[in-house]
Amino acid sequence: MKGLVTWISSALLLAVANYAMAQTTLGSLSANAQSLATLSLEWMDKDWDGSGFLKRETLDFPPGVHEVRQTAFYAVGLMLRNQGNDTARAVQAVNAILTQQYNVTGAVYDEGPTPTGTVEYSSYDPNWREFIGTTLILQLENWSGRYNATEIANIEAALQLAALGSYNRAATSIPPSYSNIAIMRAFMLDYVGRNYNNPTYVSYATSFAQQIYSLFSYNGDNTLYEYNSPTYTGVDFYGLSLWINYSQNRVLNNLGKQIINALWNDLAAFYHAGLKNIAGPYDRAYGIDMTQYIAIDAQWIWLAAGQQHAPLPDLNSTVWQTTVSGHPGDWGFAPLVAAVSPGASIPSNIVPLFQSFGSYCRELKRYIGPGNGTNPRVDTVWMSATQTIGGQKVNESTTRDPTQYYPAVVQWQIPGQVAIGHLTLTPTTGVITAVASEKRLSVSYPKPYGNGKDVFKFIVYANGAAVTQNKGVYTLPGQTFTISTAAGAPNITANANGSYNVVYTWPATNTAIPSLTLTLN
Template structure:
């Protein structure tokens, strides 16, 4: 079976499998029967190990099926099976991760967002003691394996996988119905798929009905503006497109396939609107982002490689998301024909505008979805992005960004961030609102501050060699880009190393104004 699947693949799909497996083979720990974590080699990776099993079954070289069975049994060993707990059915991220503590209250009665509102006082702390999303990730992986390779797996392992999925889907549905830990867009898509797929597999009519109703709600929300709550996010768009591929290939009813097709088509339309083929990147702003570079923490480049083909292998370069590539190779791509030119050929100067409703994970239901507007000015060698309307507390929200490329081909990035003094930007912080806008060659931002602790509002510039001495309070001379800076803010301090500069403005509660504004204008 594996060879017949592989033989039906295009050359680019086979390349993805071989490339990813070469990478994951190097991380496999024979003694632990799992993949090592690429960023922490003394730890092992549960989700990645499941993806590795997909690649082993698909590759089907001597010993691969046997190794896949061993790995899958180990992944199942990581599942948390206490039915009374908020984390029921999810998986420990690593065997080195301590089991989460027991909850102190009946969490299902506490209402939406309870895992955040009550936190360590009465519940196991979400993300720090357990990852609720591993239910959905592992369940999607198991669905792919059972759909394509069940006949070559030991019967005992299949039975263990089925038992595991009963717990995973049960826990996932409890999570969705209580909203104790809200689901971002990519997790919603996975949740709907696994409730549908395993509902069909187990003949569970309640699960099937739940999946149908959730798919209708998701579709209606998407079609309002043709956008997702995790807007313009290369990391999560990669997951979204992968899972929509699961809907397309493995859904058991035409209605779910139709809804998935609408969302997949609309998502590619949105991607094309903000994509620049010269910079090979999506413009900001980003509702959620880790990196400014699309190829650093995302599968997006993999999909574009499948579209563009030979000569674009660099778009599928190994990164922390590459473990997904065997699944991506299985489901392929479905990009509308009229969208494809925008992903391959520069479309000229333009202003891109899109509305979306965000998800504020830590706010109450009814108060956690705000109407936002994303704008981007896109030229051949520079992109400016600005977001308005957001009240998100998540530091992954990037409201103001600039991407550009020099004549020599070096890419640079600028993003506006915030952090408590001495802290890190990737945290939840209340009392900071950004209102950003763009027009031709200009990015403007208003910052509103109401925090108890001192906060740094700062522009981070990165990508290549930088000389901080060429930045003044009113003019930033950067490689390939000159900016005039008009700021209504405390005097900036400039910190740098060879490839990163921070221009920092400090807000001191009660001492400095609680509003800052910045206008960055490109000087031709």
Template sequence: MKSSAVVSNVLACGLLALRGAQAVTLSPNTQDLFDESMNFLDTIYDRSASYLYYFYYPLAAGPHETRSSVWYATGLLQRNKGDDVEQAVKIIKAVIGDQEKNKTLQWFGDYTVYPEQPTVGTEAYPAVIYNSWDPNWRGFIGTNLIVIYEEFQHLLPQDVQGLIVESMVNNTIGDSYRVGGVDDDNLFPSYSNPSLMRAVASGWTGRKVNDANMTAAGEMYAQEILDLFNLNNTLSEFNSGTYAGVSIYALTLWAKYMPQDSIMGQNGARMLKQVWETTAALYNPLLRNLAGPWDRSYGYDMNKYVAILGIYLWSLLGKDQAFGEKSRVWSLAHADDFEYAPLIAVLAPFHDSLVSDCTIASLKSTREHTVTTSAFAPPHDMVPRNVTTWMYANLTIGAESFRQDVLGGARADNSQWNPAVVQWARPYDSSVGYMTLHASEMALDVGVAPYALNLTYPAGNSSSSFTFLIAPNPLGQKRDITDLADINGLKFEVGGTVDPKPQSTFCGLVGGTCSIIHGFEFWNLTFTMPAGSTEVPSITFKFELE
């Protein structure tokens, strides 16, 4: 049965046209985003190498980085001052020159992670997917080359135009080697962000070189993605502050560059609109955060890490709403994703025209409402994940039920998987507190209501436990959190079948009993079952704002 997000007390948005007019100049918000990002990238560009330095957490000592350099080249072409075009051409030639040309290798058509790296596949540097080589670089870099070709062809020498097309042919052929579940690859249509990029890269390149098979491959893959999306009008990779941003980018290319005889051209703008409607319903403007649950996250508070969705919010609403007016974005956790900003800015005139006034109003709304929807990510989801999130001005509670064959969500990564999340405004300093479930079971039932959360492990037993990552208190409040009563800004009443007294540990930057996750420190509160219990493991919370 087809379902869609049900948003109570939120304005219903009307249908958008499939095409939007491309503006000649950037809006004030987008220009501000573009200028600040380029000013930062200018400082880490190495003109002698034609690459950006590797800016990542933890900071790399010396090497350059490939993907971000192409994003910067897009910004240089947009700015087009002094020798910007000359530098952009050098970057494009350097990156394409380092593309793998051996068709027998699994990483054929891929680009280096960084140009100084040893040769992938040697004894000294074995081929390890998502490590020594990253198959998603084909999508990130290849689709960016499409944008450069489409938007700035008039600035590029003829030979560089040819290099881009040739690179995309190799890119697309190499990406066709990817089969989910084979050779350690995990690219299924439900892996939304690289799947969306793969489809448009294949469809665009096939049309550009008149290769009917390549064109058809892109269309068929797009149809598989679309079939999953149409089940609930949601991405399989649901509600990720980072990867929703990448998917929005890819859908922008579907809508902007694919013709109307393409499945992508017919559906890109509609899908983008629906992703934004769900995102807007789950966004809390006072907390500056996307409410949970999050299928994949690189942090627990978007005020403290760069989520690509935040870059889009800057373009749509302004920096203050996205990160805070005085925020030094380059200093936040996962700051390397700020390097994406020039590419997002170049596409913003078209993209932003597809986001309705109603969706913008929803992004700014603080009224109480509930969101219910579903998402489905086969092959690891046994059934669709049912999502319920309650939104209030200073408190959000969101969770999703699931039955999966892996631990840690469809990407099998428990460091990113957050199936139950509570966030609140702390009155002491207006900062954001958070509590997120670090799931230890492959099945979960949830109940969400105003000021309440219920979690049950239906297949659990007396050895099951519920572990929550808790934000440290703000400076000036209690240093130690040994129980729920020590948490600043929110009062807890705990029930269920667990022992109500948790075990407390700390995961810190320079100490503690466990490691930080994505740069975030946290307290680890674990609720266990009473010894010998025969009851189904469950925990319930009732919350009260201080």
């Protein structure tokens, strides 16, 4: 059943741990953290299903199916708020979550049979071990006094199952380059190892954390491999805050502080406060305009600079709540951001960058280290008061997922509109050289692979306006640009969401490197 968490293992260790009993409360957090968690909780409150003790998912599921992972997030928020029957509801939710854990004796999901009728990443997601496991640690460390002895024992048993399942995953399934899951995994394994007498986990987690840092510090550029993601960088912040706030491992403490400081500075540098968006390119993104969908990075910007500066859709609108593209489920992550916020280590000097873009253009260049068998990549970005251009140089043997990977992005302000205009390059090959410079994006395929090597496919959106061109000149609301190429005239077609496909096909008779230049006018 979609929505089940997979914590598959072959053994169970039982132990009694001593918890910090920190009793983190909503009132002990910053005003920004309080408002963030409160509004998210009020949104989830209305979907509580008292008969099943689980938060009901309102999108993408048939009636009667529950969202297990988001219930775990909700339970953390309930314990934080602790008003009325919040604690009783949180305990019920956690107890219900634990009943959904897979426990198949002698079977690990990638080495043996999975539970009958299940399909990985369809009927279950192995990464939920880390997502839900870390929330259970927050429950134990902060609010264990609100559970009885049996409930504590059940949580501990579930954590150890989750850790064993995570530890047994193949190295290719969860390498250090899988940044957001890898960071949570290192924390969970170290925590379980220390609290339940498993030095193997502690040793592995320490080494794994060092591998994450080694990849991060490649070329001295301090970039996580899963780079510049409006959603998953937000999960990185969460995991690193756990390293800093809750780990007893000094290696994780120290490395976490170094990585999170670099993440904050990068987020501020790439963020355009005027457009309320992070400049591309994006390794993984669920949208191009953060004012139209829920991105977890926006919750960290809220934490740093306040709700008025956070790049989010209108929270009172039903549009993002009733469309899959709005990613409403990620609004449920906000209580976790609030809960770990004391370890967020926000540099005070970057907060103004979340409030105002300023009057100077920015040029950025980042190297992203090789990981999981891939070559290093190079990101370049140019930003003005009303525009951003971003491109990535990548050389890989396979084409990345075009639904999440955006190797070239142009964004601009549309006068009088909250929504921005944008242009993105759809990857059709694994070898792309996209370079941003002042008012210019250059794209070429120097050593192409596969059938898509001769195609430049752009998706252009300008608040629903028709996209047309005249001798390579595109005049759109808020922006005019010129595309120069030997590919000839483009094929332009409309999409149902108001965007347009603009496709240039390189002539088969032209033996030069396929190339194209976009210039903002």
